[in-house]
Amino acid sequence: xxxxxxxxxxxLVAVGLIVAGCGGGGxxxxxxxxxxxxxxxxxxxxxxxxxxxxxxxVDCSSVEEPTKLTWEGPxxxxxxxxxxxxxxxxxxxxxxxxxxRPIEGMEEALTALGWEFKVLDGEFTPSIYxxxxxxAINLHADAIITDGLDPALVKNSLADARSHGIIVIxxxxxxxxxxxPTPPSExxxxxxxxxxxxxxxxxxxxxxxxxxxKAHLLAMNDAEYASVGIFIESAVEEVEKCPECEIVExxxxxxxxxxNQIPSQTVQAIRTNPEIDSxxxxxxxxxxxxxxxxxxxxxxxKVKLYSEYGDQPNxxxxxxxxxxxxxxxxxEWSGWAAVDEMLRAMAEQKLVDExxxxxxxxxxxxxxxxxxxxxxxxxxxxxxxxxxxxxx
Numbered sequence: 001x002x003x004x005x006x007x008x009x010x011x012l013v014a015v016g017l018i019v020a021g022c023g024g025g026g027x028x029x030x031x032x033x034x035x036x037x038x039x040x041x042x043x044x045x046x047x048x049x050x051x052x053x054x055x056x057x058v059d060c061s062s063v064e065e066p067t068k069l070t071w072e073g074p075x076x077x078x079x080x081x082x083x084x085x086x087x088x089x090x091x092x093x094x095x096x097x098x099x100x101r102p103i104e105g106m107e108e109a110l111t112a113l114g115w116e117f118k119v120l121d122g123e124f125t126p127s128i129y130x131x132x133x134x135x136a137i138n139l140h141a142d143a144i145i146t147d148g149l150d151p152a153l154v155k156n157s158l159a160d161a162r163s164h165g166i167i168v169i170x171x172x173x174x175x176x177x178x179x180x181p182t183p184p185s186e187x188x189x190x191x192x193x194x195x196x197x198x199x200x201x202x203x204x205x206x207x208x209x210x211x212x213x214k215a216h217l218l219a220m221n222d223a224e225y226a227s228v229g230i231f232i233e234s235a236v237e238e239v240e241k242c243p244e245c246e247i248v249e250x251x252x253x254x255x256x257x258x259x260n261q262i263p264s265q266t267v268q269a270i271r272t273n274p275e276i277d278s279x280x281x282x283x284x285x286x287x288x289x290x291x292x293x294x295x296x297x298x299x300x301x302k303v304k305l306y307s308e309y310g311d312q313p314n315x316x317x318x319x320x321x322x323x324x325x326x327x328x329x330x331x332e333w334s335g336w337a338a339v340d341e342m343l344r345a346m347a348e349q350k351l352v353d354e355x356x357x358x359x360x361x362x363x364x365x366x367x368x369x370x371x372x373x374x375x376x377x378x379x380x381x382x383x384x385x386x387x388x389x390x391x392x
């Protein structure tokens with residue numbers, strides 16, 4: 001099994017697809033009531049200053065107390081099909097930790113079922129995503145599980161796979177947990193995602209509480225991805241509840257700017273608005289570039305960085321005091337959940353909400369041991385899925 005970390009493999013060959021492996025949605029969502037514009041030309045995005053409309057202090061209990069993960073997943077058992085079967089697993093790129101870890105969970109689950117599986121790396125390239133789906137069709141796969149691929153990029157290939165009777169499941173694409181019990185007539189049968197709205201609310205509370213109810217926030221959205229938009233918008237709304245907090249700037253970025261433009265844009269915003277003490281982005285890999293830029297500018301001690309995913313390099317940033325917090329997801333768990341949905345689709349049972357958990361990681365709470373990711377193993381989810389599948 002392969003677990004590669006983005007911090008080791010930088011620079012990426014295509015940072016423009018950096019978030020596709022963990023929650024990149026096909027439709028966009030604005031992060032504020034006064035959205036700013038960002039063109040593909042790379043020019044600095046416009047921004048808005050939004051005063052808080054809140055009237056009372058934000059409750060900090062969810063920020064200060066450790067999270068104990070428990071099993072809240074499906075309860076209805078499903079009988080796996082008998083005999084050998086093949087599943088093809090397609091991440092956007094195995095270089096991404098947040099893409100490699102769900103695939104690892106899928107491999108573990110399929111091994112427990114006795115299935116054969118093949119992993120086809122998307123290499124950050126939409127044409128390769130489509131090529132991989134076509135290869136899965138040629139291999140007569142019983143199921144295809146993709147990890148965070150925008151369905152708009154593979155629409156025709158998904159239709160082709162479905163016309164061949166192949167079950168197509170998505171992991172971490174929409175950021176919405178609600179699952180229709182019956183698959184739609186086109187596209188993916190179902191997407192398995194954590195609740196990005198609740199995750200945004202949690203990081204928003206962290207920003208307020210870590211800022212002692214007086215946070216001054218630079219929010220950096222990436223409206224290319226639906227899940228990121230939901231996360232940022234929910235966080236901003238939570239900060240706006242705080243009477244003495246302020247959204248100093250709410251800017252639009254895009255993932256092609258992660259390596260070269262967002263770091264300098266962050267530094268420039270803080271120099272222009274020295275009251276900024278908190279910076280929120282929609283995915284952890286941004287901090288890999290922000291931290292060195294802020295250090296070089298002598299600003300690393302002036303601001304607190306926040307985001308989501310729980311990538312291991314960012315957990316180390318938190319341990320070292322270079323990042324304040326992240327909302328982490330146990331991605332191996334989501335891989336098992338995607339396999340569970342695959343089995344339910346094959347058995348023509350109702351599809352279900354998988355209730356993928358998450359937790360706020362700070363230096364004070366939920367920090368994994370050094371060198372370890374946030375896995376959620378304490379909930380014993382593998383045993384719970386095996387029980388549902390009649391394996392134990």
